[in-house]
Amino acid sequence: MPVNLTPPLAAQLLPVAGVFLGITEANIKRENRKDLLVMQLCEGARVAGVFTQNRFCAAPVIVAREHLSKAVGIRALVVNTGNANAGTGEQGLQDARTTCAALAGLLDCRAAQILPFSTGVIMEPLPVGKIAAGLPGCVTNMRVDNWFDAAHAIMTTDIVAKAVSKQVMIGGVNITVTGIAKGSGMIHPNMATMLGYIATDAGIAQPLLQQIVSEAANRSFNCITVDGDTSTNDALMLIATGQTALPEVRDSAGGDFAILQAAVTEVAIYLAQAIVRDGEGATKFITVKIEGGKSEAECKQIGYAIARSPLVKTAFFASDPNLGRILAAIGYAGVDDLDVAALKLYLDDVLVAENGGRAASYREENGQRVMQQSDITIRVVLNRGAAKAQLWTCDFSYDYVKINASYRS
Amino acid sequence: MPVNLTPPLAAQLLPVAGVFLGITEANIKRENRKDLLVMQLCEGARVAGVFTQNRFCAAPVIVAREHLSKAVGIRALVVNTGNANAGTGEQGLQDARTTCAALAGLLDCRAAQILPFSTGVIMEPLPVGKIAAGLPGCVTNMRVDNWFDAAHAIMTTDIVAKAVSKQVMIGGVNITVTGIAKGSGMIHPNMATMLGYIATDAGIAQPLLQQIVSEAANRSFNCITVDGDTSTNDALMLIATGQTALPEVRDSAGGDFAILQAAVTEVAIYLAQAIVRDGEGATKFITVKIEGGKSEAECKQIGYAIARSPLVKTAFFASDPNLGRILAAIGYAGVDDLDVAALKLYLDDVLVAENGGRAASYREENGQRVMQQSDITIRVVLNRGAAKAQLWTCDFSYDYVKINASYRS
Numbered sequence: 001m002p003v004n005l006t007p008p009l010a011a012q013l014l015p016v017a018g019v020f021l022g023i024t025e026a027n028i029k030r031e032n033r034k035d036l037l038v039m040q041l042c043e044g045a046r047v048a049g050v051f052t053q054n055r056f057c058a059a060p061v062i063v064a065r066e067h068l069s070k071a072v073g074i075r076a077l078v079v080n081t082g083n084a085n086a087g088t089g090e091q092g093l094q095d096a097r098t099t100c101a102a103l104a105g106l107l108d109c110r111a112a113q114i115l116p117f118s119t120g121v122i123m124e125p126l127p128v129g130k131i132a133a134g135l136p137g138c139v140t141n142m143r144v145d146n147w148f149d150a151a152h153a154i155m156t157t158d159i160v161a162k163a164v165s166k167q168v169m170i171g172g173v174n175i176t177v178t179g180i181a182k183g184s185g186m187i188h189p190n191m192a193t194m195l196g197y198i199a200t201d202a203g204i205a206q207p208l209l210q211q212i213v214s215e216a217a218n219r220s221f222n223c224i225t226v227d228g229d230t231s232t233n234d235a236l237m238l239i240a241t242g243q244t245a246l247p248e249v250r251d252s253a254g255g256d257f258a259i260l261q262a263a264v265t266e267v268a269i270y271l272a273q274a275i276v277r278d279g280e281g282a283t284k285f286i287t288v289k290i291e292g293g294k295s296e297a298e299c300k301q302i303g304y305a306i307a308r309s310p311l312v313k314t315a316f317f318a319s320d321p322n323l324g325r326i327l328a329a330i331g332y333a334g335v336d337d338l339d340v341a342a343l344k345l346y347l348d349d350v351l352v353a354e355n356g357g358r359a360a361s362y363r364e365e366n367g368q369r370v371m372q373q374s375d376i377t378i379r380v381v382l383n384r385g386a387a388k389a390q391l392w393t394c395d396f397s398y399d400y401v402k403i404n405a406s407y408r409s
Numbered sequence: 410m411p412v413n414l415t416p417p418l419a420a421q422l423l424p425v426a427g428v429f430l431g432i433t434e435a436n437i438k439r440e441n442r443k444d445l446l447v448m449q450l451c452e453g454a455r456v457a458g459v460f461t462q463n464r465f466c467a468a469p470v471i472v473a474r475e476h477l478s479k480a481v482g483i484r485a486l487v488v489n490t491g492n493a494n495a496g497t498g499e500q501g502l503q504d505a506r507t508t509c510a511a512l513a514g515l516l517d518c519r520a521a522q523i524l525p526f527s528t529g530v531i532m533e534p535l536p537v538g539k540i541a542a543g544l545p546g547c548v549t550n551m552r553v554d555n556w557f558d559a560a561h562a563i564m565t566t567d568i569v570a571k572a573v574s575k576q577v578m579i580g581g582v583n584i585t586v587t588g589i590a591k592g593s594g595m596i597h598p599n600m601a602t603m604l605g606y607i608a609t610d611a612g613i614a615q616p617l618l619q620q621i622v623s624e625a626a627n628r629s630f631n632c633i634t635v636d637g638d639t640s641t642n643d644a645l646m647l648i649a650t651g652q653t654a655l656p657e658v659r660d661s662a663g664g665d666f667a668i669l670q671a672a673v674t675e676v677a678i679y680l681a682q683a684i685v686r687d688g689e690g691a692t693k694f695i696t697v698k699i700e701g702g703k704s705e706a707e708c709k710q711i712g713y714a715i716a717r718s719p720l721v722k723t724a725f726f727a728s729d730p731n732l733g734r735i736l737a738a739i740g741y742a743g744v745d746d747l748d749v750a751a752l753k754l755y756l757d758d759v760l761v762a763e764n765g766g767r768a769a770s771y772r773e774e775n776g777q778r779v780m781q782q783s784d785i786t787i788r789v790v791l792n793r794g795a796a797k798a799q800l801w802t803c804d805f806s807y808d809y810v811k812i813n814a815s816y817r818s
Contacts (some may be wrong), residue, residue, distance in 0.1 A: 055747045056740025056765075087736040089750070089766025122733025123767050284585040310719070311813055318814035324531025331465025338464045341498070356465075357498025358532050398810050404720055405727035 002160045003285040003374050004395065005277035010148035013164040014176045018042035018241025021146035023153045026134025027125055029082030029120060034153040036131060038138040039197065040107060047074040047115065048209040052234035058086030061117040061233060063096040067112045071206075075113040077237065078103050078138075079154050079195065080131055081182070084233050087123035095126040102132040110272040111400045117157055119182060119195055119233050149312045151180040153197055157403060158182050162274040168263045170256050173201045173246040176365025177263045182270035182348075183234075194221060194275055196236040197408040198267055202260055212261050213238035220268035223300075223391045224276050238264060252341045266324045267311075276392045281399030284316050285375050292343075292382040298335050299382075299389035304332035304380060306393075311373040313396030316376070321367030323352050326378060339384070344378040347371070411569045412687050412694040412783050412803065414686035419557035423574040423585045423607040427451035427650030428554035435543025437536055438491030438529060443562040445540060447547040448486040448606065449516060454554045454650040456483040456524065457618040460625045461643035467495030468535075470642060470733050471523040472505040476521045480615075482521040486646065487512050487547075488604065489529075490591070493642050496532035504535040512539040515548045521764050526605055528565055528591060538735055563604055566812055567591055571683040577672045579665050582655040583756075584611045584729055587671045590680035599720045603630060603684055605645040607676055612627030612651025614659045621670050622647035629677035649672060659661045678759040690808030693725050694784050697800045700754075701791040707744050707797035708791075714742035715802075717785060722805030725785065732761050735787060748793070755788040756780070 019039060026036040041047070049068065051061050051286075067074070078099060085092045100114040118126065151163035165178040181192025204212065218235050242248060249256045277285050288307050290299035306312055309329040315322040326345060330338070343355040350366045353359055368377055411763040428448060450456070458468050458477065469624035476483070487508060489741075494501045509523040527535065574587040592603025613621065626645050651657060658665045685695050697716050699708035715721055718738040724731040735754060737745070750765040757779045760768045779785055 053741075054737060054740035055744065056749045058734045084733070087733045087762060087766050089764045092766060117775060120733070123762065124733075124769075234659065310809070313808050315812035319809065320814065322530070324493070324496045324533075327465045328463060328531060331463035333464075335464065339466045353496060353532065355498045357496050357501060358534075396810060398807050400719070400725050401805060401807050401810060405729065406722035 002278040003282050005160050005274055006402050007160045008151065008163040009147065011220055012165060013147040014167065014178055014296070015144035015147070016178050017144070017201045017243035017247040019199045020142035020144055021150045022142040023146060023149045024134045024137030024304055026080065026130050026137075028080055028130055033407065034149060035081045036134045036138055036155040037079040037137065037150050038142070039150070041075055041239060042241055042243060043073070045239055046204065046206050046209050047237060047239050048213045048215055048236040056086055056087060057234040058118060059092030059096040060118045061213040061235060062093060063100065064115040064117065064131050064235065066076055067100070067115055070112050070156055072110065072112050074115055075109045076103060076107055077115045077117065077197065078135070079117040079328065081156055083120040083124055083126050084122045085120060085126040086116040086233055088125060089308060090151055092126060095128040098128050099131050103135050107133055111219055115237070117195055117233070117235055118224040119154065147178055147180060154180065154182040156182060157280055158278055160274070160278050162271050162278070164267055164270045166263050166267055168259050170202070170246055172257050173244050175200060175244060175246065175260070175263070177267050179271050181275060183275045185295055194234055196221065196271055198237070198240070198264055199239040199241065200260065200264065201241050201243045202246055203244070203248035204240040204260065205248055207240055208249060208252050208257060209240050211252060212264050215261065216268040216346035218263040219265050220272035223389075224272050224393065236268070276394050279394035280403045281397040281401070282394035283374070284395040286316060286393050286395065287377040288393060289379045289388065290376060290382065291379065291388040292385060293387040293389070294385035294393065296387045296389050299387050300391070301381070302330055302333040302380065302387050304333060305329040307391050308393070310396055313374060313393070316371065316395040317397045319368070319371040321347070321364065322369050323367060325341070327353060329378060338382070342383045344383070344405070346381070348377050360386055411687040414569050414683055416569045416784060417557065417560065419570040422572050423557040423576065423587055424553035424556070425585050425587050425650060426553070426610045426652035427454055427735055428608045428648060429553055430553035430559045431547035431549070431551040432558045433543045433546030434616060435489065435539050435546075437489055437539055442492045443558060445543045445547055446488040446559050446562040447512065447544065447551070448559070448650060449551055450484055451652060452482070454483070454648055455613065455615050455618050456646055456648050457615065458623045458644055458646040459623055465496060467493055467642040468497055468501035468505040468529060469494055469527045471502060472509065472643060473524040473526065473644065476524055478511070479521050481519065481521050483524055484518045485512060485516055485543070486524045486526065486606065488526040490563055490565055491529040492527060492535050493529045494527040494535040495642055497534060504537040507537050508540050512544050515544055521681050524646070526604055526642070526644055528563065547655040556587055556589060556629055563591040565590065565591060566689055567687055567774040569683070569687050571680050571687070573676055573679045575676055577668050579611070579655055579668055582653050584609060584653060584655060584669070584672070586676050588676040588680050590684060592684045596685040599639045600810045602718060605630065605680055606648070606679070607646070607673055608650065609669065609673065610650050611655055612653070612657035613649040613669065614657055615659060617661055617666060618647055618649050620661060621673050624670065625674040625677040627668070632804065633681050634678055638768055647705055673690035685803050688803035689812045690806040690810070691803035692783070692806055693804040695725060695802050695804065696786040697802060698786060698788045698797070700777055700788065700789065700797040701794060701795040702798070703794035705796045705798050708796050709800070711739055711742040711744060711789065711791070712798050716800050717802070722802070725780065725804040726756050726806045728777070728780040730756070730773065732756065732776060732779050736762060738790060747791070751792045753790045753792070755790070757786050
């Protein structure tokens, strides 16, 4: 079960003026399941995003990148679950384009104004006929207060829907930021390793919008891992509709920009952590903090070695303070000049290791106490610089194997 | 249960003249278990080896490296299981030195002529008193025909002992190579990710001995992964006693060298594959072949992305031909200019993917047939060069989690 993750309530999710959501059951993988989402945007809305760096990126990722780069004014996003349209070659590209064309016909815009997204099983042909047949059902029922259903419509192996809203006041104007995301397996940077959609009613100039989404991704979805597998389909999209009285934000040095950047990042971090809390088979949520490094890169490198180690993750599943496995992971992270005698390892407030070995003050019962918790922080102080990094991961349980051994059935 | 791995028979393991093995029950972690091994070498024997690259390498690794570099004529190796003496700081180094000194006293040599090795749990103090108390039991019962018991004495979570012998004829002289190894979890390069000891009665000059062991490791223990965790204690040692009529091998261009290199490599590959076949929780043995790459390095990079992917490994456990996960792993391996449309993916003889997607000829029942086997080959033809690499891995099962969630108890 998800770790300390409360399902969102429909009433907590605030509409974003200019974003209309339509959902339907298109029977893509199985019946009686919301599996197709259309997000229609008002004229003038801007969209920026970041995508997976997987070379085997999915057909919709290729088409979405292409349409975004044309800067023709995106009018809708379409997301299907149940099939990733990845590893599908030329036919997959054609299917993604067919999807865009079908929706463009319904919305009376150009296919290049549509961004397609898919998630689900890889290397199966996209049932594009079912999608085309489902689109009218989405379009005839577009609502601004549909974020709750939208969050459910994009789920795959997720147990809990991920959605959150936040409001900030800028110059006397109330600004809303609402986001949804899906993902719980095949979760690892770079980059977003899931699908995420965040919208705000603020107006933001295009280059600034890209800057906000890139920085938010780096501090959220690029800081999580469940199984170390980088997906073929990941994307995080940021929409700014400009439907409030606040003038468009055009200056990245201004206070308005900083407030918006912080609000979007906060929503992104909530969603990213929610993905880890709902990680496949997760029973524990683990924050990995690396401090005192020479660079943020080496801090992340050590953090990921810990966060993706099956041996560390199974020990946390067992609540077994077999903490030498963390030292081993630090040691093989690939930081060649690391002085292992200089670092300190903490589990929450408990000093576990220093001077290259177990701390004299360490008592097994103290480690055991922390290991029993469902939220745990591993902190490594490298004592070689001022850089730091923070990642989030979960433990590795029987259920991870069970879920992934039976995903297609 | 181990995958197609027959336990060795005592009668199959050939003595190596000049290597005497003594084993005892030292009660290091638990009672009634052979857990301490001494390998005494004749005067003039040479030893070379390769060690873990983990920065948190264990105290015995540091001491063994130091003693090897002194070139004083190694007279014995001592191996304990049940405790890795890793992450043990200054005290750990002292304990490793105490072990060497205790054995040197019994064998009437210098402590620097002893190489210490430990395997087992990390970050627990080495029970050096128990080891010192056990050493006389080893030394009073040294035998050349003790390889079978020696292979058992170094096991930790191994189910099956790993040992093999091979004989080759060089210039009318019968040369023996016998090797033992342990390891089934925390298995990943670099380097050896286990303990391995190979001995031959041939005489080999020191630089050539190092060359043979390094090359053998690169083609065997550096080509396997179970869980992606590089151990703190790994070592592969090669002993040459020079106890036959064959003159010492001093020329790496000669035919004698090539025959010995091949024999040692064959023994090392057998042992490395045995470790994977006995990988924690393994139910399938998977050979990953990458061909047509620009360099061996990129072939290994792609091979390891596949071989360590939890999603790929759980799919193999389930015998589910969810083969898109292999494409995803190829895509995130980090080969930036990879043309995914140019590669072909095979499962044994079945062409699975080409042109960036599923092959037109592919039938699910053919993938299913291969997935049911216990020995499976994944072959990726990159079509961008002439380099290749071959790795071995196993699947990821409930039992991997079970074994590693309960290892200390």
